[in-house]
Amino acid sequence: MRKLLLVLTIVFTVLAILFSALPMDTLAFLPIGVAIALSLVTLLKSEGNQKKFPKILLTISVICSVFVLGKTIFIKDEVEVDKTFEQQKIETKQEAKKELEELENDLE
Amino acid sequence: MFDFYQKKFLFFNNFKELYLHKFILMKRILLLLPMIFAFLSFTSSTRMQVRAGEKLVYAGSYNMSGLMTQLAQVTMSTENVSTAKNNYLHLSCELSTYSKWDKFFKIRDIYESYVHPTTLKPSLYKRSIDEGGYTKKEKYVFKNNKVTSTVKKRTYPESSRSFNIKPTSIDAVSILYQLRLVDFSKMQAGQTKSYTIVFDEKEVPVTLKYMGKEEIKAGNLGTKECYKISIGAKTDALRGKDKNLIWLTADAKKIPALIKFSIPVGTGQLTLTSASGI
Numbered sequence: 091m092r093k094l095l096l097v098l099t100i101v102f103t104v105l106a107i108l109f110s111a112l113p114m115d116t117l118a119f120l121p122i123g124v125a126i127a128l129s130l131v132t133l134l135k136s137e138g139n140q141k142k143f144p145k146i147l148l149t150i151s152v153i154c155s156v157f158v159l160g161k162t163i164f165i166k167d168e169v170e171v172d173k174t175f176e177q178q179k180i181e182t183k184q185e186a187k188k189e190l191e192e193l194e195n196d197l198e
Numbered sequence: 199m200f201d202f203y204q205k206k207f208l209f210f211n212n213f214k215e216l217y218l219h220k221f222i223l224m225k226r227i228l229l230l231l232p233m234i235f236a237f238l239s240f241t242s243s244t245r246m247q248v249r250a251g252e253k254l255v256y257a258g259s260y261n262m263s264g265l266m267t268q269l270a271q272v273t274m275s276t277e278n279v280s281t282a283k284n285n286y287l288h289l290s291c292e293l294s295t296y297s298k299w300d301k302f303f304k305i306r307d308i309y310e311s312y313v314h315p316t317t318l319k320p321s322l323y324k325r326s327i328d329e330g331g332y333t334k335k336e337k338y339v340f341k342n343n344k345v346t347s348t349v350k351k352r353t354y355p356e357s358s359r360s361f362n363i364k365p366t367s368i369d370a371v372s373i374l375y376q377l378r379l380v381d382f383s384k385m386q387a388g389q390t391k392s393y394t395i396v397f398d399e400k401e402v403p404v405t406l407k408y409m410g411k412e413e414i415k416a417g418n419l420g421t422k423e424c425y426k427i428s429i430g431a432k433t434d435a436l437r438g439k440d441k442n443l444i445w446l447t448a449d450a451k452k453i454p455a456l457i458k459f460s461i462p463v464g465t466g467q468l469t470l471t472s473a474s475g476i
Contacts, residue, residue: 113298115267169271170297175306
């Protein structure tokens, strides 16, 4: 039982690290939450010197949660200035003007 | 003596004529007043509510595994566009994913409509989407009661068709602005209003249901009392009953402060972050 819990904790801790590193925003809290819960259960099921490894996993998950929380609070969501998109908008507007003029001529 | 009675008669006759004239004038004014007020209220409401130079910025969030994750920025803007013969109001809705998501799933969508500045009746509707490499371009030309659509999907050849529409049918962008011309202050909770929009080359009936007032955070406008409206459409694009909602500020501007949507692949919301030029 403890071994299964430990394997699951390791898997979710790895997922928590990956999700924290990637721009997954608050979505990263999902594997982090599961990893913290599993670490705590594994810690309860462990005896004596077996507790060291689950403690490390728990610490990693907590650091990940603090890191993600920090990113969410301090890093502002921004839209990159996309030159291709801006150019496309200008061209679409020019096309629209021609299309409106064609429509006006048709309606006359 | 005769002269006196003649003068008196003339005086009364003049008085009667004057009174009659005043009465007719008053009657005319009384008849004209409601018309003047109706005209003034109509022009002021349409002019005041949707102005050129308006820019509304929203943070678009999507519910991923129970967590609202901010994915994109939605910008709704208006500007005047003139041709040699006419003036139009250009209504534009742009959606761009935040830079952190661009490497995974880049979205650059534009939905735009060229409408009559006061009636908001559309003449041209354009949609250009680029969602993670999937591209689609649509163009609807509104000619009286007929729409000529042109669609270009990815690498497929361009297709074109014409179909008849109701005289009151509008497009998916202008309905968001038409909504702001409705006087919700006179509506009772549960009261509905019907529209028909042209979407995906067919007419879709849309029902708006006024659901009362609620206080909502409206970005730089602060917390505002808003009209809560449910949008129901007979289309597969929207799901659930009263799950597609829009909150409009309960003032003359009727700025959309919050939009909640339920689509086949999940739920999400647009939260107003900044409003300028209103």
